[in-house]
Amino acid sequence: xxxxxxxxxxxxxxxxxxxxxxxxxxxxxxxxxxxxxxxxxxxxxxxxxxxxxxxxxxxxxxxxxxxxxxxxxxxxxxxxxxxxxxxxxxxxxxxxxxxxxxxxxxxxxxxxxxxxxxxxxxxxxxxxxxxxxxxxxxxxxxxxxxxxxxxxxxxxxxxxxxxxxxxxxxxxxxxxxxxxxxxxxxxxxxxxxxxxxxxxxxxxxxxxxxxxxxxxxxxxxxxxxxxxxxxxxxxxxxxxxxxxxxxxxxxxxxxxxxxxxxxxxxxxxxxxxxxxxxxxxxxxxxxxxxxxxxxxxxxxxxxxxxxxxxxxxxxxxxxxxxxxxxxxxxxxxxxxxxxxxxxxxxxxxxxxxxxxxxxxxxxxxxxxxxxxxxxxxxxxxxxxxxxxxxxxxxxxxxxxxxxxxxxxxxxxxxxxxxxxxxxxxxxxxxxxxxxxxxxxxxxxxxxxxxxxxxxxxxxxxxxxxxxxxxxxxxxxxxxxxxxxxxxxxxxxxxxxxxxxxxxxxxxxxxxxxxxxxxxxxxxxxxxxxxx
Numbered sequence: 001x002x003x004x005x006x007x008x009x010x011x012x013x014x015x016x017x018x019x020x021x022x023x024x025x026x027x028x029x030x031x032x033x034x035x036x037x038x039x040x041x042x043x044x045x046x047x048x049x050x051x052x053x054x055x056x057x058x059x060x061x062x063x064x065x066x067x068x069x070x071x072x073x074x075x076x077x078x079x080x081x082x083x084x085x086x087x088x089x090x091x092x093x094x095x096x097x098x099x100x101x102x103x104x105x106x107x108x109x110x111x112x113x114x115x116x117x118x119x120x121x122x123x124x125x126x127x128x129x130x131x132x133x134x135x136x137x138x139x140x141x142x143x144x145x146x147x148x149x150x151x152x153x154x155x156x157x158x159x160x161x162x163x164x165x166x167x168x169x170x171x172x173x174x175x176x177x178x179x180x181x182x183x184x185x186x187x188x189x190x191x192x193x194x195x196x197x198x199x200x201x202x203x204x205x206x207x208x209x210x211x212x213x214x215x216x217x218x219x220x221x222x223x224x225x226x227x228x229x230x231x232x233x234x235x236x237x238x239x240x241x242x243x244x245x246x247x248x249x250x251x252x253x254x255x256x257x258x259x260x261x262x263x264x265x266x267x268x269x270x271x272x273x274x275x276x277x278x279x280x281x282x283x284x285x286x287x288x289x290x291x292x293x294x295x296x297x298x299x300x301x302x303x304x305x306x307x308x309x310x311x312x313x314x315x316x317x318x319x320x321x322x323x324x325x326x327x328x329x330x331x332x333x334x335x336x337x338x339x340x341x342x343x344x345x346x347x348x349x350x351x352x353x354x355x356x357x358x359x360x361x362x363x364x365x366x367x368x369x370x371x372x373x374x375x376x377x378x379x380x381x382x383x384x385x386x387x388x389x390x391x392x393x394x395x396x397x398x399x400x401x402x403x404x405x406x407x408x409x410x411x412x413x414x415x416x417x418x419x420x421x422x423x424x425x426x427x428x429x430x431x432x433x434x435x436x437x438x439x440x441x442x443x444x445x446x447x448x449x450x451x452x453x454x455x456x457x458x459x460x461x462x463x464x465x466x467x468x469x470x471x472x473x474x475x476x477x478x479x480x481x482x483x484x485x486x487x488x489x490x491x492x493x494x495x496x497x498x499x500x501x502x503x504x505x506x507x508x509x510x511x512x513x514x515x516x517x518x519x520x521x522x523x524x525x526x527x528x529x530x531x
């Protein structure tokens with residue numbers, strides 16, 4: 001087993017390394033194994049390949065590694081439309097002209113050389129020592145922002161900030177651009193929440209290594225990011241947490257400086273001026289918003305098409321009993337078990353199941369009850385969502401397994417809001433890693449979320465008398481609900497999202513229902529997962 005160097009983008013500067021050459025039918029590639037520990041190790045999960053699949057992997061990816069330097073976003077879009085992988089969209093074509101302009105400017109771009117500050121040096125030059133351990137959140141504006149406007153930025157191509165409503169094709173366009181980035185430039189594509197999780201983790205590692213809680217990690221973090229990726233692509237850019245907001249502000253103010261040379265491509269549901277709206281200490285985040293607007297071309301994708309609503313063949317990855325059949329009946333249990341067995345066999349690709357596999361996350365152990373690594377992991381809903389798991393736990397699962405089977409999903413209500421939040425976080429992690437899911441549930445996802453008084457204590461049965469007495473209606477004022485009016489969600493989804501009081505949570509819930517539909521399609525289930 002080894003780590004393939006063309007999936008690892010860390011810098012080779014001053015790092016011990018060993019080299020060997022892979023030879024396959026189509027090309028020969030030199031592989032460099034590096035033993036560095038930096039933000040590069042955490043920004044992008046590195047794929048482990050069994051030794052007997054190396055030649056196949058090289059043959060499969062050699063064309064993109066050695067022959068595709070001349071392709072650009074427009075030519076690639078035309079190719080995908082021609083072979084039927086994409087539907088021609090004039091709104092998207094307008095955006096692609098901007099992508100092609102950035103691509104052209106990258107062809108001759110040479111990023112500055114980045115040196116990682118020595119962690120052992122406590123020198124005011126790098127502002128390593130802070131008097132207040134929390135001052136890095138709100139201070140050091142001068143050191144982070146020095147020369148942002150005074151230095152010449154004419155040689156640094158401006159990035160792209162692409163925003164628009166759910167399902168309009170933002171992520172597809174970013175992935176299209178990412179696949180055409182000139183091969184002489186290092187690149188990263190990562191979900192924003194995963195990036196922030198890894199950023200906090202790396203900061204903790206640096207502080208622990210230095211042995212002082214008042215050690216300023218920003219110069220090291222920023223250098224490591226800029227060194228590991230010249231083009232950094234963020235998907236689902238949104239800021240809701242004050243610690244994230246202040247850490248991100250300082251990191252971007254440094255990495256987007258001319259001496260770091262980072263180029264940012266971000267997708268978001270929000271315009272830059274709406275980022276971290278009404279957040280704590282938002283005034284301190286304003287310089288970051290201004291910098292994003294200054295260093296990127298801000299583009300609004302206003303396509304009227306929601307690609308998640310285009311009818312597609314739907315596979316039966318989601319099982320639930322027929323109307324009138326109890327989930328707890330012996331007949332339903334037999335059908336549910338058959339469903340689970342069939343999908344487990346499909347996902348596992350012949351690998352035998354293992355029990356109680358351990359994953360290590362920040363020094364903690366996460367037990368996977370049943371799995372066939374790295375193909376599939378199986379949990380009950382309670383095992384996955386009743387325990388106090390975090391976004392980091394779910395991201396680790398999504399990075400380690402390509403598919404998931406979740407069984408025994410009950411009716412959900414405001415009384416189990418924490419479980420619902422965890423389930424949404426899990427779905428986001430799986431979706432963003434192109435993972436697949438199969439489930440057994442008491443009802444279709446659109447009907448799972450009900451008023452608490454309608455559910456029995458076990459969550460698998462509704463009280464019929466109350467259902468008959470309380471026929472669900474849609475309020476007329478939902479026409480002006482932000483989820484309906486601005487984001488285009490169905491009224492039924494907007495009504496079910498109402499038990500979340502915070503707009504960000506309501507949006508996350510509605511987006512989860514939209515993604516669940518997309519993840520049930522044949523296209524999603526059968527597509528190849530790429531790390």
